[in-house]
Amino acid sequence: MKLRRKSLEQAVTLYVFIGGFFQILLIYFLFYSPYTFLGLPLTIWVIIMFGIFSLINGVVLYILFTHTEE
Amino acid sequence: MVEIFSLTILIAYILLMLYAAYVGFRRTKAGRAEFFVASGTLGVIASFFTYVATWVSAYAFIGLSTILYTYGIEWQLFEVMTYPFIIVPLTFIIAHRVWSLAKKYKYITPADLIVHRIGLNIPVRILYLIMAVYPFIFYMGIQLIGMSAIISGISGVPYHFGVILFTIVAIIIIALGGIRGVAYSDILMGVTFLALVVVTIILLPLRLGTGYIASAVEGPRGWIFKPSLPPQYVISALFLVGIPWAGLIPHLMTKLYAAQNDKAIYASALGIGVSGLLLYSLLPIFVGSALAYYWPELPKAAVTAREEYVTMFFSQLISPVFAMLLMLGLVAAAFSTILGIAITLTSIIHVDILEKTLKLKLSERTLDLIARLLVILVALVGAYSALSPGHPIVRIAITLIWPGLSVIAFPILIALFWRRANKWGVFLGHLIGFLSLILFTYFIWPEWPNNPFYLWEGTLPTIIGIAVTFIVSLITPPEPEERLKEFFP
Numbered sequence: 001m002k003l004r005r006k007s008l009e010q011a012v013t014l015y016v017f018i019g020g021f022f023q024i025l026l027i028y029f030l031f032y033s034p035y036t037f038l039g040l041p042l043t044i045w046v047i048i049m050f051g052i053f054s055l056i057n058g059v060v061l062y063i064l065f066t067h068t069e070e
Numbered sequence: 071m072v073e074i075f076s077l078t079i080l081i082a083y084i085l086l087m088l089y090a091a092y093v094g095f096r097r098t099k100a101g102r103a104e105f106f107v108a109s110g111t112l113g114v115i116a117s118f119f120t121y122v123a124t125w126v127s128a129y130a131f132i133g134l135s136t137i138l139y140t141y142g143i144e145w146q147l148f149e150v151m152t153y154p155f156i157i158v159p160l161t162f163i164i165a166h167r168v169w170s171l172a173k174k175y176k177y178i179t180p181a182d183l184i185v186h187r188i189g190l191n192i193p194v195r196i197l198y199l200i201m202a203v204y205p206f207i208f209y210m211g212i213q214l215i216g217m218s219a220i221i222s223g224i225s226g227v228p229y230h231f232g233v234i235l236f237t238i239v240a241i242i243i244i245a246l247g248g249i250r251g252v253a254y255s256d257i258l259m260g261v262t263f264l265a266l267v268v269v270t271i272i273l274l275p276l277r278l279g280t281g282y283i284a285s286a287v288e289g290p291r292g293w294i295f296k297p298s299l300p301p302q303y304v305i306s307a308l309f310l311v312g313i314p315w316a317g318l319i320p321h322l323m324t325k326l327y328a329a330q331n332d333k334a335i336y337a338s339a340l341g342i343g344v345s346g347l348l349l350y351s352l353l354p355i356f357v358g359s360a361l362a363y364y365w366p367e368l369p370k371a372a373v374t375a376r377e378e379y380v381t382m383f384f385s386q387l388i389s390p391v392f393a394m395l396l397m398l399g400l401v402a403a404a405f406s407t408i409l410g411i412a413i414t415l416t417s418i419i420h421v422d423i424l425e426k427t428l429k430l431k432l433s434e435r436t437l438d439l440i441a442r443l444l445v446i447l448v449a450l451v452g453a454y455s456a457l458s459p460g461h462p463i464v465r466i467a468i469t470l471i472w473p474g475l476s477v478i479a480f481p482i483l484i485a486l487f488w489r490r491a492n493k494w495g496v497f498l499g500h501l502i503g504f505l506s507l508i509l510f511t512y513f514i515w516p517e518w519p520n521n522p523f524y525l526w527e528g529t530l531p532t533i534i535g536i537a538v539t540f541i542v543s544l545i546t547p548p549e550p551e552e553r554l555k556e557f558f559p
Contacts (some may be wrong), residue, residue: 012159019155020309027304030147031297039284041295043143044355046151051351053154058343065162065336 005068012061076385076394077225083398084239087255087405088246094254095246102434106178106417107327112253114337117329119260120253121338122345123403124325124410126263127209128216128377129467130349131400136377137464138358140368144297145464146354148304152312153346161339165317165326167486169335171557172327179417180323187485187557188493188549195422197497198478201504202320202418203448205474206411210240210452212463212471213404215375218456220397222374223381224390229374230457236404237453241446243405244412252409253328259402266399267348273396274356277387278363283355286363294362300524307526310533311472314479321407321414360387376462408449415448416441469518473511473528477503480532481539488543489558495543503535 026046035042103109112120137145168183177183181198185191218232243255275282287295297304317326329335361383369379384393420441424430430437459466481499485491510520510530520527548554 009163012163016155016159019159023151023155023308024305027148027151027301027308031144031299031301031304036287040287041143043147043295043297044283044287047143047147047351047355050150050154051347054150054158054346054351055343057154057158058340058346061159061162062336062340062343065166065339066333 002067002069003064005065005070008064008068072227073225073390073394076390077221077227079391079394079398080221080225080401083401087258087402088239088242090255090258091243091246091252091409094252097254102178102417102421103176106413106421107172107324108253110173110176110328111330112328112334113330114334116253116257117325117334118337118341120256120328120406120410121322121325122341123256123260123263123406124321125342125407126345126349126403127407128213128400128404129463130345130353131263131267131403132216132219132377132380133212133463133467134350134354135357135361135380136462138294138354139291139361139379140376140462141465142294142296142298143358144299144304145468146350146358147297148308148311149464150346150350151308152315153342153350156309156312157315158339158343158346160313160316161342162336163316164483164486165322165339166332166335168317168323169326169329169332172323175556177327179421180320180414181418181422183323184482184485184496187553188491188496189553190493190497192427194497195418195427197500197504199418199423201474201478201500202415204504205471206320206415207448207452208455208466208470209411210408210449211455211459212466213408214240214453214456215459215463215466216377217401217404219373219375219377220381220394220400223378224385224393224397229378233453233456237449240405240408240412240449243409244416244445244449245442252406252413255409256406259406262402263399264344264348266396267353270396270399271348271352271356273388274360278360282363283359286359289363290366291362294358303519303524303526306529307468307472310476310480310526310529311468313483314476318479318482319475320418320478321410324414324417325410357383375459412445412449415445419444469520469527470511473507473526473531474504476528476532477507477535480536484536484539484543486557489554490543490548491539492543492546492549494546495539495541498542499535499539502538503531506534507531 030043030046033042037045134146134149171183175186181195184198185194214233214236217236218229221227221232221235222229326335357380361379364383369382371382373379381393381397384396420437424437424440481496485496507528515521519525521530
């Protein structure tokens with residue numbers, strides 16, 4: 001089964017808006033938070049996690065978009 | 071003392087790169103479309119590597135590690151945050167739209183898209199050239215800074231000799247290269263730096279011990295891991311820097327035009343996801359922390375560019391020869407970006423200015439020669455800016471380059487997705503955005519961050535450009551329906 005390209009684009013745009021909103025909250029949290037996890041500041045973990053998300057998003061969206069039709 | 075072995079490795083790699091560019095040059099067929107956008111025939115693998123290689127530059131390879139070590143982690147934080155929720159997903163939408171229009175209407179230069187959408191042929195092409203040259207001068211400059219830091223930090227050759235050497239190599243490749251040549255050498259470069267990043271990430275814990283990042287955090291330089299910038303600076307940069315990189319940066323648009331099919335575009339977007347993890351997240355954390363662990367106080371050695379700390383560190387850690395092998399990745403990343411910029415600027419000068427604005431009746435070969443000479447001139451100005459860098463290259467990029475690119479991108483983004491955007495809105499959005507950028511940066515608020523609200527340097531000019539595009543479009547008549555049909559069927 002193929003996805004409609006336009007629907008997928010709308011879903012991805014919504015995802016960007018929601019992701020953007022949470023990023024604003026996350027930045028405020030990180031800038032004023034002294035928390036550490038496993039001996040490292042949260043900022044480092046967030047940088048590593050965002051790197052991993054970046055790869056995962058690339059792979060997942062590649063698979064989804066290569067299975068779309070106009 | 072000059073390290074002959076490491077210098078020999080560098081020279082050998084440069085010769086290999088020149089050879090790859092020469093092979094591409096020989097295989098390039100005649101014609102502008104072939105020369106500048108490979109007639110839209112680059113497949114999935116070539117597009118993946120050429121897009122990634124052009125994307126990744128000295129900024130990522132050495133700049134982010136340096137800024138983490140010298141200024142603090144927030145400069146890397148906002149950079150990596152732009153990837154998963156802004157750049158990667160939006161590239162699948164914006165870059166695809168740019169590519170599909172280019173494929174259908176045979177664009178060669180970025181301004182072709184704008185002129186097709188809004189008209190105003192000559193003013194748009196001239197303004198686009200001016201707006202693109204401004205950030206590109208510094209963009210070429212920071213690549214030369216990064217590469218020159220290798221030659222001085224590892225081989226012991228003076229920094230300024232490095233600037234001259236790499237400028238000469240850049241000029242030779244600019245003189246040789248059409249986009250096919252660039253794509254061929256980009257495959258070599260992309261493989262080189264992706265492999266070397268992985269090696270670096272594995273190597274550091276082996277040499278320094280697995281707990282070195284935690285030791286760096288607890289050490290005297292632990293302050294670099296605690297953000298100290300105002301949050302509004304990071305938030306404004308996050309969105310206004312990030313969105314244009316989803317397909318509206320001039321030298322990346324040319325790479326999109328060269329793609330054969332939509333799978334090649336999606337592969338390019340996937341490549342950004344891979345780079346986001348390796349080069350913008352892991353590499354700077356591993357290398358920047360290693361420097362903080364190894365040298366809790368800045369080294370006493372005099373440096374011209376702060377990026378030399380990174381190359382000196384690797385030289386001491388694993389010997390100059392192995393350090394040079396690792397840093398070939400930087401040479402690859404920096405050169406592919408310079409070439410991407412050069413080919414785009416050449417196309418803009420050749421097609422937009424000499425052919426479509428001045429309408430010169432000269433042979434294609436002569437026009438191309440003039441265009442290349444002018445691009446070499448831009449590269450020389452970039453080299454001049456690299457002679458005595460006042461800041462780390464990430465600060466130069468964020469302060470001078472990214473604002474220029476965002477001011478260009480947003481009015482185009484609005485024109486691509488909003489039917490009501492018209493010629494006066496987009497043109498004046500560009501013009502007033504760019505003029506306000508120059509005024510704010512150099513005349514009204516010359517001190518960092520070029521505004522009184524502690525927002526990112528490009529925030530006010532970009533927002534002014536966006537506002538002018540919307541307001542002027544709404545108070546002037548819409549574009550004719552025939553024109554809009556081609557964009558919004």
